[in-house]
Amino acid sequence: MINAYNFAFFDEGSKREIRRATLKAIALPGYQVPFASREMPIGRGWGTGGLQLTLSLIGREDVLKVIDQGSDESVNAVSIKKLVSDTTGVQITEHTSQATIIQSRHRIPEVPLKKEQILVLQVPLPEPLRYFESSEHETKKLHAEKEYSGAWLMLFEQIMKYGSMTTGADHPVMVHGRYVMAPSPIPRFDNPKMDENEALILLGAGREKKIYAVPPFTRIVSLDFEDYPFEKESFDGKCCRLCGSEGVFLDELIDEATGEVYYQCNDTSYCYEILNKDEKAGVN
Amino acid sequence: MKLDVVHDLQSVYRKLVDSTSRPGLISDLGKEAALLDGENAAGCSRSLLLLALTLLDPEVTFKVYGSEAEAVEGEINQLTFAKAVQADQADYLFLLKDAGAGYLEHAIENANPGTFANPHKSAVIIAETGAITEGDNLLLSGPGIQTKIGINVELAGDWIEKRNEKNREYPTGVDLVFVDRNHQLLSLPRTTQITESREVEKEWVM
Structure with missing residues (x-):
């Protein structure tokens, strides 16, 4: 642990x-609370929003897990873990179920979250209406008036052009029947996990200087139409080539030598846990 | 032992996060409050002071209600450098136990509810109340609560009605935080619906 810095890096x-903004965000599910995003030793847009939330929350007793698009070992996840553990000395884990704070980029873990956990999501673009309205002043007004026809129109245009809603990730959701919210670029597969989740979900956008939250057991509805219902990515008939899991989010990979397409769990720690469990059973 | 402004206030904050994200969940500030012993000359409870230390600094404003209001305002200002202002301009309103009947209602009525564009600029009311225990006098529902949760708060007056009135036009409204003599903390953000069980019985008969 580096003692040259205050505990958890910040003064x-x-x-x-950040804490005051977070509490307001919890009291206003889905509303983006502006905050004075601090300078960090990593670049804005590289997870500074999530990192600031994590640092404002973390205590000596916490166990931290950081994932970057499902992986515990990507450069970004490792750097963030290093920074937090160097300045706090907290325990780091890869096991989802053992963590008390999980900071994640673009995924909600496969293992269901528990009451004692807080999920912190890194958000690049917190404004779900930005696609069709570039002015912050205007989008704030639209949120104030609950004027969301633009968000529906965006989805409608996708259907007209391509025959289906083409939001690969970051499919907008309605929170507690009031605010349309960007769930951060999680795949559509993870959207339903947000609905009535057991854990508190905090979302932080460092570059855009916004914090918002989804308290536990809050109604989250992905925007859709009666005749074009929301659908998550389907992996029917496919399974992980390593652990054999079905019904999880899979990455599609191509073997360059043979050109063969294969699938693998996106959540690496989940995959390892399944593999290790199998191994133990085999030895016994 | 002395209060550690880094670690003990972090733990107060986390309890506040827990209680606010799960309204009806009572948090115990007893451990941190015990560390404040002997440091508090003014007439407010130690848990109230802990919350002030956790949330206040020169960037925000506050107001105290109660017979010792001035002394407590002085103390909080000295400790946090936050400025004491009129009720309708304050970011945080503190109500001491002896503020008397009607003061919570008064505070709710006067507190800044924020605007539709900026609901986060609304006030938080932090009040000392009678015992906060698990029970079924008040039934809470809303975000953070799976179905319903019961709670008992020894607090007279028609504050629930006043709160409903204030929070009628969501997202504007005020958030309440209650602490009792035993340092039990209850948080009631504006999204929480409160039903008095008397009304429930009435509905049942009908």
């Missing part, structure tokens, strides 16, 4: 400001 004033 107490910075933490307090």
Whole structure:
């Protein structure tokens, strides 16, 4: 642990400001609370929003897990883990079920979250209406008036052009019947996991200086139409080539030598856990 | 032992996060409050002071209600450098136990509810109340609560009605935080619906 910095890198004033914004965000599910995003030793847009939330939350007793698009070992996840553990000395884990704070980029873990856990999501673009309205002043007004026809129109245009909603990730959701929210670029596969989730979900956008939240047991509905219902990615008939899991989010990979297409769990720690369990059973 | 402004206030904050994200969940600030012993000359409870230390700094404003209001305002200002202002401008309103009947209603009525464009600019009311225990006098529902959760708060007056009135036009409204003498903390964000069980019985008969 590096003692040259205050515990959790930030000075107490910075933490307090983030904490006040976070509490307001919890009281207003889906509403983007502006905050004074601090300078960080990593670039804006590289997870600084999530990192600031994590640092304002974390205590000595916490166990931290950081994942980047399902992987515990990608450069970004490792750097963030290093920064937090260097400045706090907290325990780091790869097991989803053992973590108390899970910071994630673009995925909600496969293992269901528990009451004691907080999921922190990194958000590049927190404004779901930005696609068709470039002015922050205007989008704020649209949220204030619950004027979301633009969001529906965006989906409608996709259907007209391509025959289906083409939001690969970051499919907008309605929170508690009031705010349309960007769930961060999680695949559509993860959207239903947000609905009535057991854990508190906090979302932080460092570059855009916004914090928002989904409290536990909050109604989250992915925007759709009666005749074009929301559909998550389907992996029917496919399974992970390593652990054999079905019904999880799979990455499609191509063997360059043979050209063969194969699938693998996107959530690496989940995959390892399944593999290790199998192994143990085999030895016994 | 002395209060550690880094670690003990972090733990107060996490309890506040837990209680706010799961309204009806009572958090115990007893451990941190015990560390404040002997540091609090003014007339407010230690848990109230802990919350002030956790949330306040020169960037925000506050107001205290109660017979010792001025002394407590002085103390909080000295400790946090936050500025005491009029009720309708304050970001945080603190109500001492002896503020008397009607003060919570008064505070709810006067507190800043924020605007539709900026509902986060609304006030938080932090009040000392009678005992906060698990029970079924008040039934809570809303985000953070799976179905319903019961709670008992020893608090007279028609604050629930006043709160309903204030929070009628969601997302504007005020968030309430209650602490009792035993440092039990209850948080009631504006999204929480409160039903008095008397009304439930009435509905049942009908």
